[in-house]
């Protein structure tokens with residue numbers, strides 16, 4: 191059993207005065223208690239509210255009066271500050287989850303909804319940073335340290351605020367999720383697959399030196415200076431959820447009690463500051479940055495904030511005390527005392543005093559720098575506007591959040607105009623059911639020299655954005671690789687070590703794409719100019735991905751190896767191996783259907799009831815004749831290949847989720863099958879019929895039986911696996927301490 195104590199931790203944080211003396215014991219007691227289970231309902235608003243209602247109306251009443259071993263167990267409750275009641279918490283032991291029939295059922299529901307991405311288990315405090323970002327569907331957003339992606343998911347949801355229960359909108363903006371660790375970047379891609387988005391990209395770069403990305407000038411923009419010059423892609427919202435020592439996660443990462451030592455924070459300060467400073471140079475003039483850590487250490491928090499503000503005086507901290515009023519928080523610190531060694535020597539009140547104490551010959555070796563200490567202007571920087579979240583205040587982990595914007599005098603006063611530009615660029619067809627509302631947008635793109643030999647930029651560009659001071663260095667960076675047009679098969683390997691496939695956009699009149707659109711009966715509004723393929727030659731061999739217009743222009747204007755682009759847009763259609771004598775058959779992927787659905791001609795969508803769905807869940811390839819009319823005849827009349835069915839819940843079905851469901855089907859000569867993966871099938875079955883009716887579940891049950899003695903089988907069947915936490919903060923705490931001294 192881990193000893194939940196660490197004398198250095200106590201000595202260090204007492205020296206920082208982070209908690210008033212009279213609260214110290216409450217703080218430490220809270221740190222030693224396990225965290226409640228917290229989760230967020232994800233996905234489009236419609237689905238989220240339906241699931242929220244199911245929890246409130248079905249599960250809470252059942253869980254309201256549970257008595258376990260003589261004690262009343264509290265039911266799940268809303269996290270008080272989370273908007274729209276879409277985040278929940280409950281605090282029960284594993285024993286209760288496994289043995290109380292009511293909680294066991296609730297747990298199964300949560301596990302299955304988590305598997306299909308409708309619920310995301312996430313620590314409450316980790317949900318905070320995206321809430322302070324106010325992301326809108328037209329925003330250009332970057333999450334600089336994104337893996338494993340729980341906050342990325344929240345940002346994506348905000349970008350997709352206009353999605354409906356069955357179909358995805360195509361936002362005009364974009365979200366780039368970046369992480370410097372390639373293994374974790376893959377995790378990020380995997381997690382984000384739950385919310386397929388044409389506006390999503392993943393890069394694998396060091397955020398502290400994130401390169402300038404180019405954006406081609408708009409053909410619709412008639413201003414002379416903008417016409418020929420590509421601009422720098424600046425972001426409206428930037429999240430810096432930086433690597434940190436992670437001691438705010440002590441309640442769930444018990445190993446930190448033993449491992450914690452105060453120099454971890456000192457070592458991370460430099461990288462954290464560089465990431466925040468880099469973000470400041472990538473922001474539009476009226477954009478917003480959120481900086482966060484799950485550390486309590488002022489050297490990783492207020493010291494970083496102060497250093498970045500002092501080197502970028504056009505920025506200020508935003509007072510967000512009126513936002514999320516139910517969130518109990520404490521103000522940022524104005525003063526703190528860095529330690530100079532592992533033994534918590536915090537006796538030096540300033541950097542100068544510390545340096546003077548070193549032998550002259552050793553002064554240059556010091557790994558501590560001036561910004562580890564509080565600056566003289568700490569009050570003037572309004573560090574109190576930072577937010578500190580402590581475990582004993584609302585039974586959470588520890589966390590730190592700071593919100594930055596440019597000072598009003600530095601928000602560029604260039605003409606604010608109702609610009610349809612992004613929307614116009616967004617996608618070709620005006621009838622496309624996407625977000626194309628005219629948006630108030632300041633034009634803040636910094637232009638980048640198009641002529642590769644010219645390292646200077648236009649005066650307009652320098653005037654257009656305060657970040658232009660950074661331009662020369664960035665223009666030089668830009669020169670290090672030539673962007674390519676990604677004509678089929680032609681790429682310039684700016685980073686030969688980067689092995690990801692290129693991203694090649696098909697011509698809208700590509701014969702394969704044409705065949706696909708015809709076969710799937712897609713409407714003319716389908717954005718065929720934004721379809722890309724990923725393979726070495728750029729041929730339309732198998733899968734088609736869809737992006738929005740903005741993502742397309744970023745991909746085309748920047749070398750994919752230089753930006754270490756790991757993912758772009760979302761896979762929507764795949765080619766099925768052709769049977770002998772037949773042409774290739776295309777099918778819409780289950781995960782791509784919400785994206786493609788708005789372009790599927792309504793008259794081609796079949797209708798069936800939940801009885802048919804039950805048959806399809808219970809069998810892999812049920813024969814057409816096993817369905818009732820009129821679905822049976824309709825299906826028999828259809829040609830073999832990909833079809834889409836709308837399942838309408840009837841009055842006879844006893845389901846907790848009374849909404850239409852639209853799913854892809856595959857018809858062979860005499861049978862049909864649901865084209866969704868096993869996990870999604872199981873989750874659907876649980877949600878609709880209260881049990882797992884799928885073939886896979888039956889087969890699993892059969893396989894388990896002979897091998898397992900009866901008593902053991904009883905103990906394991908139906909035992910839901912634990913809800914897995916999406917954010918592996920253990921990883922975060924260990925893997926992220928990269929600059930140990």
Ligand SMILES: C[S@@+](CC[C@H](N)C(=O)[O-])C[C@H]1O[C@@H](n2cnc3c(N)ncnc32)[C@H](O)[C@@H]1O
Pocket residue numbers: 316334335336337338339340341342368369370371374395396397398431432433434461917922926928
């Ligand atoms: C605190 S975690 C991010 C958690 C994530 N935002 C979430 O909500 O799931 C910090 C991440 O920063 C990444 N990282 C570390 N150094 C980095 C750097 N120089 N540039 C970009 N990412 C970095 C780590 O790989 C880690 O995934």
